Amino acid sequence: MKKYSIFAIARNARNHHQDWERAWRSPDPKPSYDVIIIGGGGHGLATAYYLAKECGITNVAVLEKGWLGGGNTGRNTTIVRSNYLWDESAALYDHAVKLWEGLSDELNYNVMFSQRGLLHLAHNVHDMQEIGRRGNAIYMNGIDSEFLTPEQVKEMVPIINLNCRYPVMGALLQRRGGTARHDAVAWGYARAADSMGVDIIQNCEVTGFKIENGVVKGVETTRGSIGANKVGVVAAGHSSVVAEMAGFRMPLESFPLQAFVSEPMKPIVDCVIMSNAIHAYISQSDKGELVIGGSGDPFISYSQRGSFDQIEHVVGPVIELYPIFSRVRMLRQWGGITDVTVDRSPIITKTPVDNMFFNCGWGTGGFKATPGSGRVFAHSIAQGDMHPIAAPFTMDRFHTGALIDEAAAAAVAH
Amino acid sequence: MFLVKCPWCGWREQTEFSYGGEAHIARPTGTDEISDQEWGDYIYSRKNTKGVHAERWVHTQGCGRWFNAVRHTVTDVMWDSYKMGEDAPNPPKDWDGLSSRDELEPSEGK
Ligand SMILES: Cc1cc2nc3c(=O)[nH]c(=O)nc-3n(C[C@H](O)[C@H](O)[C@H](O)COP(=O)(O)OP(=O)(O)OC[C@H]3O[C@@H](n4cnc5c(N)ncnc54)[C@H](O)[C@@H]3O)c2cc1C
Ligand SMILES: [Zn+2]
Numbered sequence: 001m002k003k004y005s006i007f008a009i010a011r012n013a014r015n016h017h018q019d020w021e022r023a024w025r026s027p028d029p030k031p032s033y034d035v036i037i038i039g040g041g042g043h044g045l046a047t048a049y050y051l052a053k054e055c056g057i058t059n060v061a062v063l064e065k066g067w068l069g070g071g072n073t074g075r076n077t078t079i080v081r082s083n084y085l086w087d088e089s090a091a092l093y094d095h096a097v098k099l100w101e102g103l104s105d106e107l108n109y110n111v112m113f114s115q116r117g118l119l120h121l122a123h124n125v126h127d128m129q130e131i132g133r134r135g136n137a138i139y140m141n142g143i144d145s146e147f148l149t150p151e152q153v154k155e156m157v158p159i160i161n162l163n164c165r166y167p168v169m170g171a172l173l174q175r176r177g178g179t180a181r182h183d184a185v186a187w188g189y190a191r192a193a194d195s196m197g198v199d200i201i202q203n204c205e206v207t208g209f210k211i212e213n214g215v216v217k218g219v220e221t222t223r224g225s226i227g228a229n230k231v232g233v234v235a236a237g238h239s240s241v242v243a244e245m246a247g248f249r250m251p252l253e254s255f256p257l258q259a260f261v262s263e264p265m266k267p268i269v270d271c272v273i274m275s276n277a278i279h280a281y282i283s284q285s286d287k288g289e290l291v292i293g294g295s296g297d298p299f300i301s302y303s304q305r306g307s308f309d310q311i312e313h314v315v316g317p318v319i320e321l322y323p324i325f326s327r328v329r330m331l332r333q334w335g336g337i338t339d340v341t342v343d344r345s346p347i348i349t350k351t352p353v354d355n356m357f358f359n360c361g362w363g364t365g366g367f368k369a370t371p372g373s374g375r376v377f378a379h380s381i382a383q384g385d386m387h388p389i390a391a392p393f394t395m396d397r398f399h400t401g402a403l404i405d406e407a408a409a410a411a412v413a414h
Numbered sequence: 415m416f417l418v419k420c421p422w423c424g425w426r427e428q429t430e431f432s433y434g435g436e437a438h439i440a441r442p443t444g445t446d447e448i449s450d451q452e453w454g455d456y457i458y459s460r461k462n463t464k465g466v467h468a469e470r471w472v473h474t475q476g477c478g479r480w481f482n483a484v485r486h487t488v489t490d491v492m493w494d495s496y497k498m499g500e501d502a503p504n505p506p507k508d509w510d511g512l513s514s515r516d517e518l519e520p521s522e523g524k
Contacts, residue, residue, distance in 0.1 A: 240462035251458035253435075299433035302464045302488045308415040309429050342458055399454030 001195035004108050023187060024194035029201055032227030033061045035381060036219055037234060038206045038242060040064025041073040042182070043359055043366065044234035045189035045200075046374020047381070052196035054375070055382035060198045062190075063221060065205035069186030072236050073367065075336035077259050077293040079272055079283065080368040081118045081177035083138045083145055084409040088392040089345060090141035095389055096372025097176060103371060109188030111180050112286065118177030119153065121275040121321075122170045130276070130408050131172040138174075146173045156271060164320040166278050179272060179283055179291075185370055209246050215354040216246070230355045232381050237302065237337025239360035248352045250360065251341060251398045255296040257364050258306025258335040260314070262328045264288030276408065278317040290328065292318060296338060296364060306335030338363045343403040344410040348377055348386070349394040357381050358395070365410045416490040419514070420473045421481050421497055434470030436460050437482045437502070463487060466509070468502045471495070486511030 002008065002021055012020055035051060037044045040062050051057045064070075080100055082093035099106075100113045122128045131147070138145040148171040150162050162168045190200050201223070208220035209231070218227040235242045237254045265288050274281035279295035294314035297307045311333065319326045340363040341347060347361035359377045362369065376387040386394060397403055417425045442448050442456050461467070467487045472480045483495035484502055489511040494503045503515065 238464070240460070241464050244461075249455070249459040249461065251454075251460070253460055253462050254464075299428075299469075300462060300467070300487055301490055303490050307428070398458045399450040401450075 001108075001191065023191040024200050027199045027201065029061060029063075029204065029221070029223055029226050030199065032218065032229075033199070034059040034228075035230045035232060036060070036226060036228040037062045037232045038219070039071070039234035039236065040068045040186070040190070040200065040202065041071045041234065041236060042069065042185045042189065042370040043073075043236075043362070043373045043377070044232070045186055045193060046370050047232055047234060047359065047377045048198045048200075048374075049189045049193040049196075050375045050378035051382060052193055052198055055378055057382055058197040060193075061226065062193070062198065062200045063204045063206055063219070063226075064200070064202045065222075067202055068190055068200070069183050072336040072338065072362075073186050073370075074182055075259065075334055076182055076367045077281070077283070077291050078179045078182050078367060079118065079177070079274070079281070080113070080180055081174050081272075082143055082368070083118075083120070083134065083172065083174045083177065084406055085134045085137050086404050086406065087141060088404050089406055089409070090138065090143055091389050092346075092372055092376070092393070093369055094141070094143050095376070096369045099371035099375065100180065103185075103188070107188040107192045109184060109191060111184045111188050113178065113180040114286075115176050115178040116283075117156070117173060117175045117271040119148070119156065119271060119273045120172040121153070121166075121168050121273065121277075122172070123166045123168060123275065123277045125169075127277050128169055131170065134409060135172045144174055144176050146175070147171070148173050157269065157273060159268060159322050159324050160273075161321055161323055164323075166275070166317060166320055168321075177272060179285075180367075181286075182367060185367075189374070206242065207245070209353070209356075211246065211353055214352075216356040230357070230381055232357045232359065232377060234359045234377070236360065236362065236366075237339050239339050239358060243351075243358070246351065246353050246356060250347070250358070251395065252339045252347075252361055253300050254302060254337050254339055255299070256301050256303055256306045256335045257293070257296040257338045258310060258333060259291065259293040260311070260330050260333045261285070261292070262290040262325075262330050265290070265328070268324075275317075275321075278321075280314045280317040280321075282318060282322070289331065290325065296340070302337055304335050304337055306333065340364065343397075344406040345404040346373070346393055347395050348373070348380065348390040349396075350386070351395070355384075363410070417492065417514075418471055418483065419492055419495040419516070420471075420476060420479070421495050422477050422479060423473060425516075426473070426476060430473060430475040431471045432474045434472055434480065437468040437470045465511075466493070466505060
C-alpha cells in the first residue's frame with residue numbers, strides 16, 4: 001500500500017494523476033479461508049481489518065453481494081455520538097468514539113471525522129426528564145454531556161425558532177459527537193485490510209452454508225463454494241435472511257429508514273441537531289447539503305425505499321424549527337433496511353451453529369459504532385469467546401431477560 | 415406507501431392502518447414446563463421474511479378492526495387479506511409480488 005500524503009499528491013500531479021494504485025485488489029475467491037466475513041459494509045470491513053491488524057489472522061475474505069458500503073453504511077446520515085443510557089452501551093459506543101478520534105491517522109485515509117458537537121433537543125417535560133436522567137448517567141460513565149438552556153441553544157444555533165409549535169425547553173449536548181464521511185470509512189478499512197492480505201470480494205452473494213454436525217465448514221456463493229474455519233455474518237437488514245440459511249431465527253425485524261439531502265448551501269448549521277419528540281434531525285455536510293433524517297417505516301419491508309408520507313413528517317418539523325429552510329429544495333431521498341431489536345441494542349454473538357458469529361441489530365444507529373463494533377467482533381471471532389465489551393450483547397439476553405433498553409437514546413435518534 | 419385491503423372497508427391507503435407484526439404466533443402451552451429459550455423465542459424471534467409474509471393489521475383510522483394479510487415484503491404489494499382465525503390465502507408459488515389477487519383474479523373479487 002502506497003502511503004497517501006501531500007507528497008504523494010504532488011508526485012502524482014506530475015503524471016496527471018494517471019498512476020494512483022488501486023485502493024484494493026479484486027481477487028478471485030480462494031478455495032478456503034480461516035475466516036469469512038459476510039457483508040462488506042463498514043462493520044464487516046472493520047472486522048476484517050482488526051482480525052488482520054490485531055489478531056494476526058490475515059487469511060480472511062470479505063464477501064459482499066453488491067458493492068462496498070452499498071448497504072446502510074453508504075445510506076446513513078453519519079451521526080457519531082456515545083450518549084447512551086446504560087453502562088454496557090456507554091462502554092461499546094465510547095470505545096468506538098475513541099477509535100474514531102484516531103482513525104484517519106491509523107488508516108492513512110481521511111474519514112473526515114468532525115467532532116462538531118451534537119444537540120438533543122427537549123420540547124416538553126417528558127423530554128426534559130429523559131435528558132436529565134440520561135445526561136447524568138452519561139456523565140457518571142465519564143462521557144462528556146452538558147445541559148443547555150434555550151438561550152444557550154439559540155447561541156449555538158442562531159437560526160432555530162425556540163417558540164414554535166415544538167418549543168425548545170433545553171438540550172443535551174455532547175461536544176465529542178459529530179459526523180464522519182460514510183464511504184470513506186468503508187474504503188479506508190477496505191484499503192488497509194487489503195494491504196494486510198485480506199481478500200475483498202464484491203458481487204459475491206452468500207446463498208447458503210455448508211454445516212456438518214452443527215459446525216460451519218464453508219459458504220455457498222454466487223461465485224462457488226468457499227471453505228471457512230469460522231464465519232462472521234455482518235449483514236445488517238438481511239441478517240434474518242442469512243440466519244434462515246443457517247437454520248435459525250434472530251430476534252430482529254427489518255424496517256426501511258430513509259434520509260434526504262438538500263441542494264448545497266453556504267455553511268449555516270455547524271453542529272448536529274436531533275430531537276426525539278419530533279422525528280427529524282439535521283446536520284450540514286462539508287459539501288453544504290443539509291442532511292436530514294427521520295423515523296423508520298412502521299412495518300417490516302425490504303423495499304429499500306421508504307414511505308412517501310414520512311417525508312412530510314420529517315420536513316414539516318424541520319421548517320417549524322428552522323423557518324429559514326422553508327424554501328430550500330431537497331435533492332435526493334433514499335432508504336436503507338435497518339435490522340431492529342426490541343431493546344434497540346445490537347446483537348454481537350455466537351450462534352446455534354459452532355464457529356458462526358453474528359454482528360447485527362444495529363438498526364437505525366450503528367454507523368457511529370463501526371470501529372468499536374468491528375474491533376470487539378474481530379477479537380470475539382479470533383478468541384472463539386466474546387470480548388468483554390461485546391459480552392452483554394449476545395443473543396442470550398433474549399431469554400435471560402438481561403435486555404439493554406436504549407429506546408430513549410436510540411429509537412428515533414440515530 | 416402502499417394499499418392495504420381491509421376485509422370490511424376494501425382497499426385504502428396504508429397510512430389509515432397500523433401494523434401489528436407477524437401473524438399466527440401462538441402463545442405456547444405448558445407454560446410452567448417450557449424453557450427460557452422457548453419463551454424468548456416466542457416473545458422475540460421473528461421470521462422477518464424477505465418475500466411472502468403473513469402479518470396483522472388494524473384499521474386504526476377506519477373501522478378499527480384487526481385482520482391478517484399476506485404481503486410481499488420486497489414490493490410491498492398486498493396479495494390479499496383475511497379474517498383472524500382463517501387460513502392464510504397463499505399466493506401462487508410463482509407470484510411476482512407485483513399484482514394483488516383482486517387484480518389477477520377479478521372474477522373472484524369479494
Ligand atoms: C437512512 C439511515 C440513516 C441512518 N443514520 C445513522 C446515523 O446518523 N448514525 C448512525 O450511527 N447510524 C445510522 N444508521 C444506521 C447505520 O447505517 C447502520 O447501523 C450501519 O451502517 C450498519 O453497518 P453494517 O456494516 O453492519 O451494514 P451495511 O452497511 O448494511 O452492510 C451489510 C452488507 O451486507 C451485505 N449482504 C447482505 N446479505 C448478504 C449476502 N447474503 N451475501 C453477501 N453480502 C450480503 C449487504 O449488501 C451490505 O453491503 C442509519 C441507517 C439508515 C438506513
Ligand atoms: Zn376497515
